[in-house]
Each structure stands twice: as structure tokens, then as C-alpha cells.
Amino acid sequence: MAAEDGQFSPPTIYEFYPEVFLFEGTPFAINRIMMIRLIVMVLLIVLFWLWARKFNQSVKAGQVVPGRFQLLGEMALNFVRKSIAHDQLGEKDGDRFLPLLTTIFFMVLGMNITGIIPFANIAGTSVIGIPLVLAAAAYVTFIYAGVKRHGMGFFKNALFPSGVPVYFYTLVTPIEFLSTFILRPVTLALRLLMNMVAGHLLLVLCFSATHFFFFQAEGIFQFFGAGTLLFGFAFTLFEILVSVLQAYVFTLLTTVYIQLALADEH
Amino acid sequence: MITKILAATAPEGGEQPNPLIPADYDIIWSSVIFVILLTFFWLKVLPGFKSMLDERAKAIEGRLAEAEEAQKAAEHRTALVMAEQEKLRSEASSIREDARSEGAQILAELKEQAAQDAERLTESTKNSLSAERDSAARALQGEIGALAIELASKIVGEKLKDDKVANKVVDDFISELEGKKASK
Numbered sequence: 165m166a167a168e169d170g171q172f173s174p175p176t177i178y179e180f181y182p183e184v185f186l187f188e189g190t191p192f193a194i195n196r197i198m199m200i201r202l203i204v205m206v207l208l209i210v211l212f213w214l215w216a217r218k219f220n221q222s223v224k225a226g227q228v229v230p231g232r233f234q235l236l237g238e239m240a241l242n243f244v245r246k247s248i249a250h251d252q253l254g255e256k257d258g259d260r261f262l263p264l265l266t267t268i269f270f271m272v273l274g275m276n277i278t279g280i281i282p283f284a285n286i287a288g289t290s291v292i293g294i295p296l297v298l299a300a301a302a303y304v305t306f307i308y309a310g311v312k313r314h315g316m317g318f319f320k321n322a323l324f325p326s327g328v329p330v331y332f333y334t335l336v337t338p339i340e341f342l343s344t345f346i347l348r349p350v351t352l353a354l355r356l357l358m359n360m361v362a363g364h365l366l367l368v369l370c371f372s373a374t375h376f377f378f379f380q381a382e383g384i385f386q387f388f389g390a391g392t393l394l395f396g397f398a399f400t401l402f403e404i405l406v407s408v409l410q411a412y413v414f415t416l417l418t419t420v421y422i423q424l425a426l427a428d429e430h
Numbered sequence: 431m432i433t434k435i436l437a438a439t440a441p442e443g444g445e446q447p448n449p450l451i452p453a454d455y456d457i458i459w460s461s462v463i464f465v466i467l468l469t470f471f472w473l474k475v476l477p478g479f480k481s482m483l484d485e486r487a488k489a490i491e492g493r494l495a496e497a498e499e500a501q502k503a504a505e506h507r508t509a510l511v512m513a514e515q516e517k518l519r520s521e522a523s524s525i526r527e528d529a530r531s532e533g534a535q536i537l538a539e540l541k542e543q544a545a546q547d548a549e550r551l552t553e554s555t556k557n558s559l560s561a562e563r564d565s566a567a568r569a570l571q572g573e574i575g576a577l578a579i580e581l582a583s584k585i586v587g588e589k590l591k592d593d594k595v596a597n598k599v600v601d602d603f604i605s606e607l608e609g610k611k612a613s614k
Contacts, residue, residue: 181447184455193455205463212475219482228489241479259480263472271467292452293460301464354450361449 172376175368201288252419269415276407290360299353302418310425370396
């Protein structure tokens with residue numbers, strides 16, 4: 165990624181458009197990022213399959229005390245179930261929407277974390293497909309939740325909040341429409357996408373600069389490489405935090421939107 | 431900010447892709463992966479997780495019920511033991527009561543017997559005393575008779591030396607004495 169001709173060139177947008185190597189020209193084209201996504205999917209399925217098998221085994225054996233591996237899975241699933249779903253939606257509604265919330269959380273987390281995994285080095289969420297699909301799923305779900313609970317009253321509650329003088333609706337309703345039905349999904353998708361894009365660019369910048377300073381710069385400039393390497397290391401740690409945080413934020417916001425849609429009064 | 435980041439990364443010249451517009455394969459693979467994972471979590475992971483949690487809750491409840499049952503059994507046993515104790519205690523007290531009353535009866539009997547003995551003793555003593563007194567009285571009668579005769583003979587003198595007369599006088603005297611005593 166660093167320039168080879170003795171000149172430093174910063175990372176470009178083409179970072180996110182690697183070469184397609186399979187099914188080129190079809191809608192099922194696969195490039196490096198698509199491959200990473202598929203690998204992450206397989207790994208998630210394998211991991212949770214093992215956990216699901218453990219759960220079934222413990223049910224069958226009547227073994228109530230979980231082992232270390234099983235406990236880890238329980239903690240992961242319970243994080244979404246209790247700390248996000250049950251806290252925001254209560255047990256009943258929380259369990260209703262748990263499949264979507266669990267999928268969003270672990271999918272985003274899994275796709276994010278590849279940004280710092282050696283040899284992957286790019287987040288599956290750093291191309292807009294996944295953020296967009298997940299935001300669309302969240303969007304459809306919170307509208308579904310609202311309509312199921314309140315019928316058309318959901319749109320009335322959302323667009324014409326009670327307790328506002330009638331003539332303010334000319335102002336309030338467009339704002340509410342914009343914020344609820346346009347900005348919510350857009351911000352969900354872009355927040356995730358841009359965090360991952362920026363994170364990846366930062367890491368590439370740090371490490372390509374390190375490479376440049378170490379191998380192409382001369383004299384004192386080589387010492388700058390140590391600084392950029394240190395920065396790269398620090399940003400790698402920071403990216404771990406961002407990965408988890410963005411997964412949490414995406415899931416939590418989806419939950420909050422569902423909760424607002426279910427609430428009786430806006 | 432987004433556009434700035436993108437602008438900074440844009441190469442000079444050439445057509446650059448817009449990262450906000452998804453490629454068709456990007457959307458398709460993202461959707462496929464999402465649907466697969468959603469189905470997987472929905473149908474495979476979460477039901478197992480939930481049934482495991484339910485099973486655990488049930489097991490914990492079952493254990494609590496078991497403990498409760500054990501406690502109940504223990505309470506029942508304690509009650510039985512206490513009832514037994516109570517029975518033994520009342521039995522002991524009734525035995526004690528019986529013994530006491532029996533003792534009292536024995537004492538009463540002994541007292542009765544002692545009293546009877548004492549009475550009998552008194553009676554026999556009285557009898558022997560009266561017999562002695564009678565014999566003494568009889569002896570005295572004889573002696574008094576002789577003394578009276580002596581006295582009378584001294585007073586009356588020789589005329590009364592005839593035994594027949596003397597005896598008659600004495601007997602009369604004595605019966606007179608006895609009559610006096612009886613009339614008293």
C-alpha cells in the first residue's frame with residue numbers, strides 16, 4: 165500500500181475496493197472484503213454452533229453448572245439479552261426482538277474486529293453494504309414494532325407529538341419526519357461505516373508511514389518510524405475499543421428506536 | 431467531515447468510487463450474510479440458549495423444592511419425636527402419680543395397722559390391768575375378811591368364836607360392802 169518508488173503516498177479510497185477475484189461482473193462478485201465477511205460469518209456460525217451445542221448438551225444432561233467455555237457464551241449472549249434488550253424493552257418485548265439484536269451485535273462486532281486482525285486488516289463493515297443492510301433491518305423493525313403496537317397511531321404519535329399547539333405542527337412535523345424516518349437509519353449506517361473507514365485509513369497511514377520511514381527515508385527521518393509505529397500500535401488498541409463500542413452503539417440505538425416505537429406516548 | 435476524509439483520500443484525477451453508494455455485490459453479500467446469521471441466531475442459537483436458561487431456572491427451583499421437602503420431613507420428624515417425648519413424659523408423670531398414691535395408700539394402711547396394734551395393745555393392757563386389779567381385789571377381800579374378823583372378834587370378844595356365826599357375819603358385811611360399792 166505504501167508507494168514503491170521512493171515517494172510516500174497516503175492510503176486512498178481504493179483501499180476499500182480491492183480487486184475482484186471471483187465472479188467478476190456478476191452481482192456475486194467476491195473481492196477481499198467480501199471474502200473476509202464470508203469468513204467472519206463462517207467463524208461466527210462455528211463459534212455459536214459450538215455454544216448452542218453446549219447449551220443443548222447441558223439441557224439433555226441436566227447439567228446446570230456451566231463450564232468455562234459455555235459460561236463465556238452465556239456472558240456474550242446475556243450481554244445483549246440483559247444489558248441491552250431487557251434493560252430497554254423489558255423481558256417480554258426484549259425477547260421478541262432478541263434475534264435481530266443479537267444478530268446485529270455479533271455481526272457488527274465480528275465484522276469490525278477484522279480491522280485489526282492480522283492478514284485481514286480491514287473491517288467487513290468498512291464498505292457500506294453491511295451498515296446499510298443492518299440499518300435497513302433496524303428501520304423496518306422499529307416501524308414494524310410501532311405499527312404492530314399502535315397501528316397507524318404510531319405515525320401520528322411520531323409525526324404529531326401530543327401536547328404541542330396545533331400551529332407548531334408546521335414546524336415540528338417536518339423535523340420529526342426527518343429525524344425519525346430519515347436521519348435515524350442514515351446516521352446508524354454512516355456512524356458505523358465512517359468509524360471503520362476512518363479507523364482503517366488511520367492504521368494504514370500509521371503503518372505505511374512506518375514502512376516509509378524505516379525503509380525509504382534517510383538519516384534522522386528513520387527515527388520517525390518509531391513514532392509512527394507507536395501511533396499505529398496505540399490506534400490498533402483504540403480500534404479494538406471502537407469495534408466493540410460501535411457494535412454496542414448500533415445495537416443499543418436499534419433497541420432504543422424499537423423502545424420509542426413501542427412506547428405509548430412519544 | 432465525511433467528504434473531507436474522502437477528499438483527502440481521493441487520488442488525483444480518474445473516476446473515484448463513492449463509498450456511500452453500495453456496489454450490487456456489496457449489498458447482495460451483506461444481505462446474504464445478514465439473513466444467514468439472523469436465521470442462525472433465531473432458529474439455532476437463541477432457542478437453545480433460552481431452553482438452557484429455563485432448564486437451569488427449573489433445576490434451581492427443583493432444588494429449592496427438594497430442600498423445602500427435606501425441611502418439611504425434618505419438621506415432621508421433630509414433631510414426632512416431640513410427641514413421643516410428651517407421651518413418655520406424661521407416662522412418667524402418671525407412673526410417678528401412681529407411685530405416690532400407692533405410697534400414700536401403703537402409709538395409710540401402715541398407719542391403720544399401727545393404730546390397730548396400738549389399740550389392741552391398749553386393750554390387752556387394760557384387760558390385764560383389770561384382771562390384776564380383780565385378783566388384787568379378791569386377795570384384798572380375803573385379807574379384809576380376816577382383818578374384819580380379827581377386828582370383830584376383838585370388839586365382840588369370845589361370843590363370836592363360833593365359826594358359823596362369824597362367817598355369816600363376815601359374809602353379810604362383805605356383801606353389804608359390795609352393795610354399797612355397787613350403789614355408788
